[in-house]
Each structure stands twice: as C-alpha cells, then as structure tokens.
Amino acid sequence: DSVNELFKNRRATVSLGYIGLYEVASAFFGGEWETNPEAKAFTLDIVKELKANADAWGDEYGYHFSVYSTPSESLTDRFCRLDTEKFGIIENITDKEYYTNSFHYDVRKNPTPFEKLEFEKDYPKYCSGGFIHYCEYPMLQQNPKALEAVWDFAYDKIGYLGTNTPIDHCYQCGFEGDFKPTERGFECPECGNHDPKTCDVVKRTCGYLGNPQARPMVHGRHKEISSRVKHMK
Numbered sequence: 001d002s003v004n005e006l007f008k009n010r011r012a013t014v015s016l017g018y019i020g021l022y023e024v025a026s027a028f029f030g031g032e033w034e035t036n037p038e039a040k041a042f043t044l045d046i047v048k049e050l051k052a053n054a055d056a057w058g059d060e061y062g063y064h065f066s067v068y069s070t071p072s073e074s075l076t077d078r079f080c081r082l083d084t085e086k087f088g089i090i091e092n093i094t095d096k097e098y099y100t101n102s103f104h105y106d107v108r109k110n111p112t113p114f115e116k117l118e119f120e121k122d123y124p125k126y127c128s129g130g131f132i133h134y135c136e137y138p139m140l141q142q143n144p145k146a147l148e149a150v151w152d153f154a155y156d157k158i159g160y161l162g163t164n165t166p167i168d169h170c171y172q173c174g175f176e177g178d179f180k181p182t183e184r185g186f187e188c189p190e191c192g193n194h195d196p197k198t199c200d201v202v203k204r205t206c207g208y209l210g211n212p213q214a215r216p217m218v219h220g221r222h223k224e225i226s227s228r229v230k231h232m233k
Contacts, residue, residue: 010064015129016054017070020079021046022100023093031092034105034119044122047103051126066129069102071207076101077220096227098220101206102131110229113137113150121157132207134162135231139177146232162204164228169200181226185213 006012025033025043033039047067054065076098084094100106103123105116113135124131133154140147147163154161166178170188172195179186179201186201187194196213203212203225212222 008062010058010062013064013066013129014057015068016050016065017068017072017129018047018050019070019072019075019101020099021103021123022106026092027090031106034109034111040119040122043103044126047123047126054129067127068129069123069127069131071101071132072099073206073221074218075099076206076224077218080220096223098224098227100224102127104133107224107228110231113231114153116231117150117154117158117161124159132160132162133158134164134204136228137163137165137232138230139166140232150232162207164204167202171198171200181222185216185222 021043024046025039028042029036029039050067054067057063057065080094080097080099084097087094089095096108103120105111105119111119116135117133120133135150137147147165151161167176168179168186168188169176170179170191170193172193173188173191175188175190178189179199180189182194185194186203188199193199194213196211199213201211201213202209204210205212205217205221205225210217212225216222217225
C-alpha cells in the first residue's frame with residue numbers, strides 16, 4: 001500500500017518555502033524600501049500569491065500545502081551564488097553574498113525591536129507552514145525590563161519570537177559577551193582566541209542556535225550573521 005493515503009485529507013503538510021523577499025523588493029524599489037508603503041504592499045502581494053497557489057494545490061491534490069517562511073541555512077548561500085553566476089554583482093542583492101531569510105527586515109539596518117516587529121507582523125498570516133521573528137540585543141542582564149517591554153509589545157502581534165543576545169565565552173581570558181566576526185569564524189575581542197576547544201560561541205544560525213566555531217557554517221550564512229546589527233543599545 002502507498003503511504004500517500006495517510007497524507008491525504010490534509011493530515012500532513014507539504015511546505016512551499018521562500019527566501020529573499022527583501023532582495024526581490026530591492027530590485028524594484030531600491031535597498032531602502034522597508035519604509036515605502038507601495039513596496040511593502042508589493043511584497044505582501046507576493047506572499048498572498050504563494051498562499052493562493054498553496055490553497056489551490058490543496059484543493060486539487062488533497063494534501064495540506066502551506067507557505068513556509070523559510071529560515072534557510074545553506075540556501076541563503078546557494079541561491080545567491082547561483083544568481084551571481086548568472087546576473088553578476090547587483091547592489092543590495094548579490095553583493096552581500098547572502099539572501100535574506102523569508103520576510104525578515106534587512107539585517108544590516110537597525111530599526112528598534114518595536115519597528116522591526118511592526119513591519120514584519122503582516123506576513124505570517126499567509127504563512128501557516130511556519131515562521132520566526134527575532135531581534136538582536138546587547139547583553140541585557142542588567143536591563144531585563146527592556147526585553148520584557150519587547151515581549152509585551154509582541155504578545156498580541158506575532159506568533160513566534162526569538163531573542164538573540166550575546167552569550168559567547170572565552171575560556172582563555174574569561175571574556176563573556178559578543179565575539180568578533182572574522183572572515184572564517186569568530187574570535188574573542190579581548191585576546192583573539194578562536195580555538196573551539198577553549199571558547200564557546202553561540203549564534204542564531206537560522207531558526208535554531210548553533211556553535212559556528214565547533215560546526216562552521218557556509219560562507220553566505222556567516223556573512224549574514226556577521227552583517228547583523230543590534231536593534232537596541
């Protein structure tokens with residue numbers, strides 16, 4: 001018997017994933033498009049079209065097709081490399097050496113957490129296959145109320161929020177905080193240590209937390225992580 005029968009009647013999902021919404025809009029409206037209502041509407045129309053197709057496929061085939069706001073790991077590198085080979089270096093698109101995941105705000109910009117979440121909150125309603133929002137913070141041990149304010153703001157606006165705050169640790173000099181990105185990895189800003197045996201580096205790789213010193217990531221993902229700026233001072 002075929003296992004396909006177990007998946008029909010929408011008992012399992014088939015994901016239609018996407019990345020690079022920022023780059024698509026940049027091609028039409030320029031790299032600063034996030035504050036342009038026309039550009040925002042354009043990107044929402046793209047996601048709505050993906051959902052319309054997923055819904056139509058579900059009706060046609062009996063499976064539960066859903067749009068997935070992909071937190072890609074290696075695809076952010078692969079798609080950009082393929083487009084660079086075909087189209088060359090394009091400002092705000094292929095020149096970054098990575099593509100932005102799903103509907104995320106350009107990681108090189110520093111809106112406040114509230115501005116970032118307010119911008120992104122309109123996309124997930126069309127993406128029932130999954131999504132994640134996240135904001136970048138400095139060390140907040142002495143100011144937990146600041147983080148609590150973001151959570152309170154996000155509570156009735158979004159469905160899944162990640163908190164990225166530095167917890168890197170150097171066991172040679174004792175530094176705790178944010179390791180400095182290098183061309184191939186990360187190093188302690190105090191003593192330059194980058195030995196995975198004597199340091200612990202934790203970064204949000206995509207939808208999960210990873211240790212890029214112990215398990216190096218692809219070039220494009222490393223470039224994306226290195227380009228991230230804090231959304232709170």
